[in-house]
Amino acid sequence: MKAGRSKPVSRDQVFAAIEKITASGGEITYASVLEELGSGSKSTVGKYLKEWKESQQPDWQPRVPEGLEQSAHSFICELWSEATKLYDADLSLVRDRMNSVEKSLTNDLEYSLRKLDEAEIQVEELESKNDLLQADMLTLHAKCAGLESALVAAKEENENLRQENRKHHADIIRATELMTRTEIELAQLKGS
Secondary structure, X not given: OOOOOOOOOOHHHHHHHHHHHHHOOOOOOHHHHHHHHOOOOHHHHHHHHHHHHHHOOOOOOOOOOOOHHHHHHHHHHHHHHHHHHHHHHHHHHHHHHHHHHHHHHHHHHHHHHHHHHHHHHHHHHHHHHHHHHHHHHHHHHHHOOOXXXXXXXXXXXXXXXXXXXXXXXXXXXXXXXXXXXXXXXXXXXXXX
């Protein structure tokens, strides 16, 4: 149908065109009805096409067959039972995974605590060495005022030890922070 060709059509004409399309096995659409009519506006054809489609809807409601409600109930109960089993299995897997993570975190925490203890021992040893070196340095200074160059070397050694001490101290701080984070994560896992 070309634009501009819109001769008014009646309800009977639209219904007759629909019956003809249906009889030939065609699909009922705006376009197919307009083509069959050869004229008419989309709004007019649409109004009658809608009326025709509504007239094709059944007025009755289907009755639920006997036993269907009980079968549906049984099916839902079985489905719920299976879903519960799957949930329990999933929950068991989650618990196993949480236990594994907890064990791993506990091992990590124990390792971190051992490293912290080792670092503290090293710090104490270094502090003790540092104290001894300072005492030796003072004694040597008093006894050997002429050995100034040896004293400078000892001071440099002392500074190196202090830097190592700071490094170990920083390691202790990092280890302590790691231990704290690990304890928090462990507490969160236990709380979950």
